[in-house]
Amino acid sequence: MNINSKDDIRLEDILNTTPVAVGWSSVSSGRIEYVNKAFRDLFGYTLDDIPNIESWYSSVSSKPQYYQDVIEPWIKECQESDVAHALKTMLHCKDRSLKQVSVTFSLVGDKRLWYFSDVTDYWIAEKRLRARSEMLEMVAKSSALKDILNVIVKQVQQESPFSLCSVLLFDKANQSLKLGAAPDLPDFYNNAIDGIKIGANVGSCGTAAHLGERVIVDNIHTHRYWKNFTQLAREADVAACWSDPIMSSKGDLLGTFAIYKRFPSSPTDKDFELINFASNLASIAIENFRVQEELERRAHFDHLTGLANRRQFFEQCETILNQSKEAHLSLAIMMMDVDHFKQVNDDYGHKSGDLALQKLAETSLSILRKEDLIARIGGEEFAILLPLTGKKEALLIAERLRANIESCSLFSPDNEKIHITVSLGVAFKQGGRCSVDELLNKADKALYRSKALGRNCVYLLED
Ligand SMILES: Nc1nc2c(ncn2[C@@H]2O[C@H](COP(=O)(O)OP(=O)(O)OP(=O)(O)O)[C@@H](O)[C@H]2O)c(=O)[nH]1
Numbered sequence: 001m002n003i004n005s006k007d008d009i010r011l012e013d014i015l016n017t018t019p020v021a022v023g024w025s026s027v028s029s030g031r032i033e034y035v036n037k038a039f040r041d042l043f044g045y046t047l048d049d050i051p052n053i054e055s056w057y058s059s060v061s062s063k064p065q066y067y068q069d070v071i072e073p074w075i076k077e078c079q080e081s082d083v084a085h086a087l088k089t090m091l092h093c094k095d096r097s098l099k100q101v102s103v104t105f106s107l108v109g110d111k112r113l114w115y116f117s118d119v120t121d122y123w124i125a126e127k128r129l130r131a132r133s134e135m136l137e138m139v140a141k142s143s144a145l146k147d148i149l150n151v152i153v154k155q156v157q158q159e160s161p162f163s164l165c166s167v168l169l170f171d172k173a174n175q176s177l178k179l180g181a182a183p184d185l186p187d188f189y190n191n192a193i194d195g196i197k198i199g200a201n202v203g204s205c206g207t208a209a210h211l212g213e214r215v216i217v218d219n220i221h222t223h224r225y226w227k228n229f230t231q232l233a234r235e236a237d238v239a240a241c242w243s244d245p246i247m248s249s250k251g252d253l254l255g256t257f258a259i260y261k262r263f264p265s266s267p268t269d270k271d272f273e274l275i276n277f278a279s280n281l282a283s284i285a286i287e288n289f290r291v292q293e294e295l296e297r298r299a300h301f302d303h304l305t306g307l308a309n310r311r312q313f314f315e316q317c318e319t320i321l322n323q324s325k326e327a328h329l330s331l332a333i334m335m336m337d338v339d340h341f342k343q344v345n346d347d348y349g350h351k352s353g354d355l356a357l358q359k360l361a362e363t364s365l366s367i368l369r370k371e372d373l374i375a376r377i378g379g380e381e382f383a384i385l386l387p388l389t390g391k392k393e394a395l396l397i398a399e400r401l402r403a404n405i406e407s408c409s410l411f412s413p414d415n416e417k418i419h420i421t422v423s424l425g426v427a428f429k430q431g432g433r434c435s436v437d438e439l440l441n442k443a444d445k446a447l448y449r450s451k452a453l454g455r456n457c458v459y460l461l462e463d
Contacts (some may be wrong), residue, residue: 014038019102021116025053028110032056041119044094044099052315058092074185078105087118098161100124124159128277131155145169145289149181149282152257156278157184159264160271162262164238167246167282168193168205177209180255180286189236194394194448203229204243205256212253214275219264240265244279246286254286293437300424302376304354305361312373313383317436320373320387321429330430331387333439335447336401336448339455352412359410367400383440391428398424398447398458406456423447423454 015022019040030053040046043060047213049058049249057067070089077082091455093099093180100123101116127363129153153165166182179194183394196202207225218240220233221228226241235237240261240296246254259271267275300312308316317333322332338360340345345353357380364374364382373385384401386394402422410418425446427439442461450459 021118022113023116024111024113026110027112030054031147031181033111033417040271042099043091044117049094051186059094062092065317068194075105078184088123089198096162097412109331122438126173127158132281135285139185139285139288142292146287147183148289150183152278152281153181153183156259160259160275164262165278166190166193166205166258167388168209168258168259169257169286170198170209170253175204180282185238185260186236189232192232199228201225204241205258208243208256208258212245212247214242214244216267218266221264226317234374236260237262242267242271242275243417244275246279246283248283248287248290254283254290257282280298305358306375307361307365307382308373308375310375310377313373313377313385314436316373317385317439320385321434322437323437324387324429328389330390330428331385332389332391333427333429333443334386334394334398335425335440335443336384336400337397337424337447337451338420339423339451341380341420342379344418344420348412348414348416350420352416354416355412356410359408360405360420360422363404363408364401367397367404372397383443392429394460395460398426402456423450423455424458425450426458426460 015034016037021036023032023035023039030159032047032050033046034049035050045056045059050059053067060066061070063069066288070087070290073453074087084104084106086109088100090100098120099118100120102119104115106113106115109289110291115168132156134341135148135151138151149167156165157163157439164182164184166185167180168177168182169180170176174195174197175192176195176197179190182190193203194204196206198206199225200207200210200244203226204215204217215225217223217225220241221230221240229443233241236262240263240303241256241258243256243258244433246257248254257275258304259267261277290328297381300309300315302438320331322331338356341353343450344356345384357376360382361374364384368374368386371387371405377383386397389397402424406419406421408420410420412418425448426441429439444463446459449461450457453459
């Protein structure tokens with residue numbers, strides 16, 4: 001096997017042109033005697049870096065027992081069956097990148113010839129396919145969004161070693177980013193980022209969301225986007241951050257996907273491809289989640305006023321009534337109905353009627369306490385539950401609602417002033433058992449009385 005004769009030089013030339021990475025070592029001494037060009041290109045190591053088998057395995061694997069645990073049993077198995085089964089394994093290259101390789105060997109006298117095929121691309125494609133199917137299955141099963149995003153993050157981190165990934169979700173109302181998934185970034189870092197307002201120079205993600213375009217920061221410590229966050233990044237031990245805005249199929253911003261690196265670094269073409277893959281998957285997951293969220297919202301909330309709907313009111317009332325039944329607590333239920341609403345529609349148009357209902361909801365919410373529950377249970381009919389509320393307090397709240405709605409400032413699309421009033425009926429539960437229906441019936445009777453008394457007033461139905 002020594003390459004020193006004329007013919008052997010030709011052998012070296014031949015081996016250097018083969019696309020398969022080849023090397024051989026002495027079985028008796030463990031010395032590595034030859035590696036071809038494809039080997040050097042694949043792993044980056046020369047014979048000086050890996051003079052023997054021991055140095056080779058300590059270079060390519062971070063597991064101390066790698067040779068004993070993986071290689072020795074595999075060689076033994078091959079020798080026993082007399083067939084060199086290919087071993088698929090992950091090896092570190094000299095530049096610390098990882099390669100998935102298929103290894104085989106053959107014995108020629110004292111020399112063991114090694115053959116390595118780079119199967120990283122197949123491996124990645126297979127892993128991505130698996131991650132994609134796993135994610136889609138989770139989407140179909142309506143799994144928690146965080147769990148779905150974690151699958152994507154883990155896949156990227158596996159493909160891109162020494163990377164930490166995060167998915168942040170865009171909160172349109174607050175123009176901020178909320179934590180979606182970042183399982184391996186430290187908690188203190190995630191807490192600091194959670195809820196951050198987007199804008200120019202708000203790190204890579206805040207800026208990417210603000211600009212709606214990919215932001216590559218290869219050195220956090222010197223980049224202006226990170227000026228206000230360098231200390232935080234130092235504590236989290238991250239030095240580079242590449243962030244991609246995640247867009248919906250309609251082009252709306254859904255969030256950001258980011259890859260962090262421990263050392264200053266720029267993305268390669270493969271990294272860009274990986275970012276595209278992850279952003280695309282995250283977009284499917286988030287968009288589907290938003291659709292589900294919207295369906296859920298529509299099932300429980302009134303689309304015009306944003307208040308709870310009849311179904312939600314009954315469900316929540318049932319829960320509150322059960323709690324108060326056990327503790328014998330008092331509570332009040334009110335029915336509120338717009339007076340002569342048909343006239344409002346007739347005089348100012350249906351659109352103005354809608355605006356009136358929205359204004360009424362907004363005014364009511366500004367008066368009610370956060371523990372109170374208000375719902376639109378019919379066209380111009382609202383039900384209100386006041387937990388832990390006595391008669392005097394309930395009447396005060398009802399009167400405040402009536403007065404504030406009467407004096408609220410409301411204009412039609414043609415800028416005409418609209419005057420609306422409401423009638424309210426109040427009923428009580430004082431300890432004991434009572435169903436939602438019973439209470440609502442009582443409140444309805446009270447409402448009927450207040451209408452009969454001339455409207456724009458409150459009527460309390462005593463037991
Ligand atoms: N603009 C608008 N109107 C609605 C909506 N839902 C119901 N209405 C209208 O509300 C009106 C209710 O009229 P009525 O039941 O006769 O009651 P009213 O005119 O308010 O009279 P009183 O309740 O007796 O004071 C009808 O004209 C409905 O068309 C809605 O979502 N938007």
